Amino acid sequence: MENVEWIKKHGKTAQGKTEYVTYLETRGKLSPGKAIRAHCYQCMNSYLDGRHDCQMSDCPLYPFMPYRKDKTSVKRVRSEKQIEHDRKLSILRSGANKTMCASK
Secondary structure, eight states, rough: OOOHHHHHHHSSOTTTTHHHHHHHOOOOOOOHHHHHHHHHHHHHHGGHHHHHHHHOOTTTTGGGGGTOOTOOOOOOOOOHHHHHHHHHHHHHHTTTTOOOOOOO
């Protein structure tokens, strides 16, 4: 438990700190994303040298590293049908398709 207290007191505030502390305190299951962030926080020694890319490209979790320099956002490929559906849904939600009703 003294490790947890040290991290709470001296560990840098960075992605993975909360997840790592939670894991150490409860030993409970973490979601895959939280587990990856917690692992990176632990592996980078609580980011004591700063929040930067670890450059460990041979690590299987490196593609998910929170502070990776060459991180590219992966966009989901959507079909024309999905794009058209989203466009129609956006119009409906905006209220542009509502009709005016005369009421007394």
